[in-house]
Amino acid sequence: xxxxxxxxxxxxxxxxxxxxxxxxxxxxxxxxxxxxxxxxxxxxxxxxxxxxxxxxxxxxxxxxxxxxxxxxxxxxxxxxxxxxxxxxxxxxxxxxxxxxxxxxxxxxx
Amino acid sequence: xxxxxxxxxxxxxxxxxxxxxxxxxxxxxxxxxxxxxxxxxxxxxxxxxxxxxxxxxxxxxxxxxxxxxxxxxxxxxxxxxxxxxxxxxxxxxxxxxxxxxxxxxxxxxxxxxx
Numbered sequence: 001x002x003x004x005x006x007x008x009x010x011x012x013x014x015x016x017x018x019x020x021x022x023x024x025x026x027x028x029x030x031x032x033x034x035x036x037x038x039x040x041x042x043x044x045x046x047x048x049x050x051x052x053x054x055x056x057x058x059x060x061x062x063x064x065x066x067x068x069x070x071x072x073x074x075x076x077x078x079x080x081x082x083x084x085x086x087x088x089x090x091x092x093x094x095x096x097x098x099x100x101x102x103x104x105x106x107x108x109x
Numbered sequence: 110x111x112x113x114x115x116x117x118x119x120x121x122x123x124x125x126x127x128x129x130x131x132x133x134x135x136x137x138x139x140x141x142x143x144x145x146x147x148x149x150x151x152x153x154x155x156x157x158x159x160x161x162x163x164x165x166x167x168x169x170x171x172x173x174x175x176x177x178x179x180x181x182x183x184x185x186x187x188x189x190x191x192x193x194x195x196x197x198x199x200x201x202x203x204x205x206x207x208x209x210x211x212x213x214x215x216x217x218x219x220x221x222x223x
Binding site: 009029030031033040041042043044045048050088090092093095096097099100101102 | 150214
């Protein structure tokens with residue numbers, strides 16, 4: 001069974017601070033996706049990384065896929081209250097996704 | 110464009126009752142998935158389908174059945190509901206099985222079993 005460990009589980013920061021969320025596994029994935037989920041809604045895809053060492057930027061969000069394709073990180077610069085939500089990483093293999101348990105981020109004004 | 114629509118949005122059942130959750134997608138996607146989301150447990154795959162008329166078991170299939178009679182619909186059934194099945198259920202679809210494609214999620218069905 002493939003497992004994805006996310007850390008931290010909870011994160012509460014002030015507006016303007018930087019933060020990093022980690023997603024680690026002992027298994028290799030063909031791709032890794034990051035989703036964001038807001039209360040009462042389903043997850044929405046933020047980014048997909050497929051190549052070991054790949055870095056993608058989405059405005060203030062930077063995503064990195066580890067060289068061995070077993071881990072990933074999400075870095076947010078100058079967090080804003082609108083970044084508040086549940087961040088989920090998901091590893092792709094065999095038509096399915098394996099999700100981490102998520103990081104609940106709260107950005108206080 | 111509605112995307113993925115789940116009905117109902119909320120439901121309360123008594124132990125032993127049965128019900129069916131409906132998922133409909135209008136994107137002509139081949140793959141569809143049912144997940145449950147519990148506090149501290151993330152999203153866990155119940156069943157999935159790789160095309161019309163096909164179904165397969167996921168990580169936590171016990172107590173659930175599914176059917177995909179039409180490409181656009183994926184039904185999740187609880188034959189005899191148990192309190193352990195209290196959860197938020199999400200349906201998702203994806204165009205193909207290629208892992209770097211996005212899964213599109215509905216807004217969930219909140220199910221309570223008393």
